[in-house]
Amino acid sequence: MTTLKRSERIEVFARTARTRSENFPADTGVLGRLRAAGRAAFSAAELPNPKTESWKYSRIGVLLEQGLLDRAPAGAAATAKPIPGLDVQSIAIIDGMPQPLLAAVPGVAVTAFSVLTGAQAAAVETHLGRLAAVSERPFVALNAALLDDGLVIQVAPGVDVALPIELLLAQSDGAAPRGVHPRVLVIVGRGARATLIERHLGTAMAFTNSVVEVVLADGAQLDHLRLALDAGRGRWLSALDVELGHAARYHLRQAQLGAAFRRNEIRIRLAGEGAEVTVSGAGLTRNSDHLDNQLCLEHRVPRGTSKQVFRNIAGETSRGILNGRIHIHRGAQKTDAQLHTKSLLLSSRAEIDVKPELEIYADDVKCAHGATLGQLDANALFYLRSRGLDETAARTMLSFAFLAEVVDAFPVDAVRAALRPALAQAFAAPAEEETP
Amino acid sequence: MLKIANLHATVADTPILKGLNLEINAGEVHAIMGPNGSGKSTLAAVLAGRDGYEVTAGSIEYQGRDLLALAVEERARAGVFLAFQYPVEIPGVSNMEFLRASLEAVRSHRGEPNLSAVEFMKLARATSQQLQLDPEFLKRGVNEGFSGGEKKRNEILQMLLLQPNLAILDETDSGLDIDALQVVADGVNALRSPERAIIMVTHYQRLLDYVVPDYVHVLADGCILRSGGPELALELEAKGYGWLRDDAA
Ligand SMILES: Nc1ncnc2c1ncn2[C@@H]1O[C@H](COP(=O)(O)OP(=O)(O)O)[C@@H](O)[C@H]1O
Ligand SMILES: [Mg+2]
Numbered sequence: 001m002t003t004l005k006r007s008e009r010i011e012v013f014a015r016t017a018r019t020r021s022e023n024f025p026a027d028t029g030v031l032g033r034l035r036a037a038g039r040a041a042f043s044a045a046e047l048p049n050p051k052t053e054s055w056k057y058s059r060i061g062v063l064l065e066q067g068l069l070d071r072a073p074a075g076a077a078a079t080a081k082p083i084p085g086l087d088v089q090s091i092a093i094i095d096g097m098p099q100p101l102l103a104a105v106p107g108v109a110v111t112a113f114s115v116l117t118g119a120q121a122a123a124v125e126t127h128l129g130r131l132a133a134v135s136e137r138p139f140v141a142l143n144a145a146l147l148d149d150g151l152v153i154q155v156a157p158g159v160d161v162a163l164p165i166e167l168l169l170a171q172s173d174g175a176a177p178r179g180v181h182p183r184v185l186v187i188v189g190r191g192a193r194a195t196l197i198e199r200h201l202g203t204a205m206a207f208t209n210s211v212v213e214v215v216l217a218d219g220a221q222l223d224h225l226r227l228a229l230d231a232g233r234g235r236w237l238s239a240l241d242v243e244l245g246h247a248a249r250y251h252l253r254q255a256q257l258g259a260a261f262r263r264n265e266i267r268i269r270l271a272g273e274g275a276e277v278t279v280s281g282a283g284l285t286r287n288s289d290h291l292d293n294q295l296c297l298e299h300r301v302p303r304g305t306s307k308q309v310f311r312n313i314a315g316e317t318s319r320g321i322l323n324g325r326i327h328i329h330r331g332a333q334k335t336d337a338q339l340h341t342k343s344l345l346l347s348s349r350a351e352i353d354v355k356p357e358l359e360i361y362a363d364d365v366k367c368a369h370g371a372t373l374g375q376l377d378a379n380a381l382f383y384l385r386s387r388g389l390d391e392t393a394a395r396t397m398l399s400f401a402f403l404a405e406v407v408d409a410f411p412v413d414a415v416r417a418a419l420r421p422a423l424a425q426a427f428a429a430p431a432e433e434e435t436p
Numbered sequence: 437m438l439k440i441a442n443l444h445a446t447v448a449d450t451p452i453l454k455g456l457n458l459e460i461n462a463g464e465v466h467a468i469m470g471p472n473g474s475g476k477s478t479l480a481a482v483l484a485g486r487d488g489y490e491v492t493a494g495s496i497e498y499q500g501r502d503l504l505a506l507a508v509e510e511r512a513r514a515g516v517f518l519a520f521q522y523p524v525e526i527p528g529v530s531n532m533e534f535l536r537a538s539l540e541a542v543r544s545h546r547g548e549p550n551l552s553a554v555e556f557m558k559l560a561r562a563t564s565q566q567l568q569l570d571p572e573f574l575k576r577g578v579n580e581g582f583s584g585g586e587k588k589r590n591e592i593l594q595m596l597l598l599q600p601n602l603a604i605l606d607e608t609d610s611g612l613d614i615d616a617l618q619v620v621a622d623g624v625n626a627l628r629s630p631e632r633a634i635i636m637v638t639h640y641q642r643l644l645d646y647v648v649p650d651y652v653h654v655l656a657d658g659c660i661l662r663s664g665g666p667e668l669a670l671e672l673e674a675k676g677y678g679w680l681r682d683d684a685a
Contacts, residue, residue: 386484388542388598391507398528402528
């Protein structure tokens with residue numbers, strides 16, 4: 001193995017990416033235009049370096065390893081276990097490649113970028129890349145430059161879609177390292193309502209660089225669950241860019257385990273008056289796992305509310321990061337924004353870095369934030385022990401409860417029922433031997 | 437079963453129990469009454485082994501062993517049960533998983549086999565129903581959002597599942613309406629047996645009408661001021677505590 005300096009590795013990575021991006025066949029459609037914009041922006045962008053503030057705790061090194069820009073072999077299979085008892089319309093993107101749909105649900109249209117034409121193409125392009133803009137976001141640019149294809153999910157205006165839409169972003173099980181660039185645009189029409197269950201699946205040594213854009217028209221509502229419960233060697237970098245129209249509602253619920261690298265860059269824009277956002281997240285890292293959530297809530301107009309609640313637990317030598325930025329623009333009066341985080345360290349070598357960042361340019365707003373590094377409640381501990389549980393069992397039960405409390409409030413019964421045992425298992429698993 | 441001799445205990449360096457003596461035999465029910473702040477809950481906490489309650493003198497013997505040498509959970513497994521005056525809410529832990537873990541810990545200590553999930557469910561549901569507690573409460577977080585009366589019934593539910601040798605009920609009757617009181621009293625009476633002993637801390641004669649004690653003690657200023665039979669409680673109900681102090685003086 002060659003040992004290159006970080007700057008050299010970054011240079012090799014960037015050069016390889018540019019070469020790859022030039023190898024796509026010419027395409028005059030949506031896909032071609034997206035790739036061209038991505039390629040140009042990536043060439044102009046600088047990859048994060050050790051001085052880049054937002055990457056302070058997420059070192060880019062694990063993304064630069066050899067093979068993480070290679071294309072996935074075609075036709076690889078992924079093992080996606082269904083959530084027991086959950087009826088869904090499932091949409092899969094395996095190794096970055098959208099899979100054919102089995103059936104469609106009334107009111108929901110799912111279309112690959114590669115087949116978009118005419119008016120539909122034009123409608124999609126008014127949003128695509130607008131929220132997840134490529135400038136100054138090298139990995140978003142990279143996604144656009146290297147994507148194989150993407151999907152647009154459109155929920156028709158006024159439709160209340162009862163059946164949840166399951167979006168699988170899966171890595172195939174293959175051993176070869178690779179880089180994949182899933183891309184999804186979700187458009188929820190005026191007054192429509194839907195549930196999206198996004199699952200990140202796979203443990204292979206692969207770089208998944210996904211971009212999901214969500215547009216909520218006036219009065220639309222989306223319950224967005226994001227489940228990332230496969231630890232392992234995967235490198236997951238996920239951009240999620242959301243825009244809410246007038247009186248739209250967006251509820252994001254994340255349940256995540258760490259992985260070799262897992263980072264979510266979430267930007268939510270309240271662009272219409274009276275929009276409402278709730279975000280809740282439960283994160284658990286074990287061993288040497290990494291889990292980074294970078295959030296930015298932008299209140300651009302008056303009377304928006306946002307409420308964020310996070311719980312993170314870190315064990316062994318793992319690291320959890322939470323950066324919660326709330327930006328209240330000038331004129332966004334009567335905004336009510338809250339951010340509450342609680343963290344719990346299970347080991348003296350684990351680390352959780354929490355940073356709220358408030359930028360407030362309006363004067364008539366409510367903005368509250370609180371961050372605590374959790375101690376287990378002594379009364380609860382005594383109560384459990386007084387019923388015969390030994391101290392270790394009592395501590396374990398309370399630590400897990402710390403996460404479960406958030407997860408127990410998730411919508412969709414079957415998801416909730418599946419989450420508890422999945423998290424409990426990850427929580428109870430013995431620590432891995434440390435590899436130097 | 438329980439022999440408390442010359443017990444002195446402090447909380448945050450303040451002496452609360454000041455030479456308390458009490459002896460309880462298997463099969464007996466003792467009521468402890470006394471003014472607020474006299475040390476009743478402190479005694480209960482010391483018996484259960486709560487942190488922060490320091491025994492500075494005296495001894496407690498339980499079934500021939502030094503109770504104070506046992507950890508909290510060892511006492512519980514040995515059959516000591518405290519029904520809390522203020523049961524603790526634990527969101528995120530379901531009542532069911534809590535009860536099951538607790539029962540497993542206590543049963544395995546006694547050398548009894550674990551119940552299967554189905555057997556446990558049946559037992560927990562039946563006991564809930566006996567206490568007129570909707571079995572839906574088993575699915576909720578431990579005491580989470582329970583009313584005062586529901587919390588107290590949940591304590592008795594735990595007591596009936598764990599079948600302790602020594603049950604200490606700290607104001608379990610406070611805040612209960614008359615129907616709930618009857619249900620709780622039935623639960624306590626169901627536990628009553630020649631092998632077990634029960635200590636009931638209470639302010640009210642009401643409970644003692646349903647669960648008739650063998651002995652009544654008055655705890656004041658950290659000592660047992662007077663002991664007697666059930667008639668002492670009636671006297672207290674009529675006259676309050678003042679006359680005892682005057683008597684003692
Ligand atoms: N954790 C504590 N910290 C400080 N003081 C306490 C604590 N618990 C009890 N006390 C004090 O000890 C005394 C006895 O309290 P307690 O045993 O609760 O009385 P009772 O149950 O008889 O009403 C009171 O003066 C009370 O304020
Ligand atoms: Mg008390």
